[in-house]
Amino acid sequence: MTIAIHESALIRHFNTRKEVLRAWEEAIDCRSSPFRGYKMPDSRLYIEHPTFLDSIVDLILTNERHVFLRGPVGSGKSTLMLLALRDLPTLADRRGNKFVTGYVGMTGLYEKQMSAAIADSLRIKYRRSWESSQIIEAVAKESLRRYVQDKCRTALFIEDVADNQEAAFHKLRYLADLPTEEMVDSYRDGTLDEPIITLIMSGTVEYWNAMLNFLPQIAHRTEPLDVPPLDDQKAKEFVGRRLAYAKGKIDAFDSNNYDLYPFNEKTIEIINRAARGNPRDIRMLARGCQQVAAEKFRQSGNPAVTLEIAKLVTEAYVSILKEVY
Numbered sequence: 081m082t083i084a085i086h087e088s089a090l091i092r093h094f095n096t097r098k099e100v101l102r103a104w105e106e107a108i109d110c111r112s113s114p115f116r117g118y119k120m121p122d123s124r125l126y127i128e129h130p131t132f133l134d135s136i137v138d139l140i141l142t143n144e145r146h147v148f149l150r151g152p153v154g155s156g157k158s159t160l161m162l163l164a165l166r167d168l169p170t171l172a173d174r175r176g177n178k179f180v181t182g183y184v185g186m187t188g189l190y191e192k193q194m195s196a197a198i199a200d201s202l203r204i205k206y207r208r209s210w211e212s213s214q215i216i217e218a219v220a221k222e223s224l225r226r227y228v229q230d231k232c233r234t235a236l237f238i239e240d241v242a243d244n245q246e247a248a249f250h251k252l253r254y255l256a257d258l259p260t261e262e263m264v265d266s267y268r269d270g271t272l273d274e275p276i277i278t279l280i281m282s283g284t285v286e287y288w289n290a291m292l293n294f295l296p297q298i299a300h301r302t303e304p305l306d307v308p309p310l311d312d313q314k315a316k317e318f319v320g321r322r323l324a325y326a327k328g329k330i331d332a333f334d335s336n337n338y339d340l341y342p343f344n345e346k347t348i349e350i351i352n353r354a355a356r357g358n359p360r361d362i363r364m365l366a367r368g369c370q371q372v373a374a375e376k377f378r379q380s381g382n383p384a385v386t387l388e389i390a391k392l393v394t395e396a397y398v399s400i401l402k403e404v405y
Contacts, residue, residue, distance in 0.1 A: 309357025
């Protein structure tokens, strides 16, 4: 018996919209959507804030305080952390120490889950049957060995740190306090005269306040740095870089001279005002403009994102953006 499969409404709309969007992208010489999300960020898409980056680098170099990147969802905290995670192992501090990096991106972790995630990210072996305290002790011993023998400091990146179980915080506190007095006493030559692990954490203002309440011992030795929003000029560069990336021309991108077509300066200013300088929301609104412009392109043959389209999209998304903020 043969069952006839008819094209459903969803399939028809899916294929039609795919063709409409693809036609718009081809009209502006893009190989893919300029505003798609990427799991792993590309440094060529990053919009630099020199003063903000200087603050992060100074904290890591002086090695006196831990770092908390503070900002709303979508502000670029994860992008910055992943880029730093990639680049730090290629650098050295003022003493010549290199960096071993680990990254914990999972949230809602219990005590043992946090301990195991830290050990896994730092490539430290342990037995699955071990208790959380045994795993963290193994992390501490290996971090000490790496510092003394390999001349490597440990930089541990933890996303949305306060979105974990309270007991998990105490494992971070132990690592943040290293070296212990016993470790220092065993190296009386001054080898251990600075922290051997730097915590680089991220989260919203609410997460920072939670850490102040639940883990003041770390919070009081941590510098919160607010991720700056994009001003209009940087928002234009943000869109320009994504357009160049989608066209395969990012390596030739000139931050002083770049093309915004099919957008223009006024449309991006409207988008940025609605997004409040938040990169994720700029991308969301630009993608909304793309969808409307693609439909108009099918009707008129003009792929431009006009002021009318930008205003229409930002007004349509206003309720969503209010919920976010």
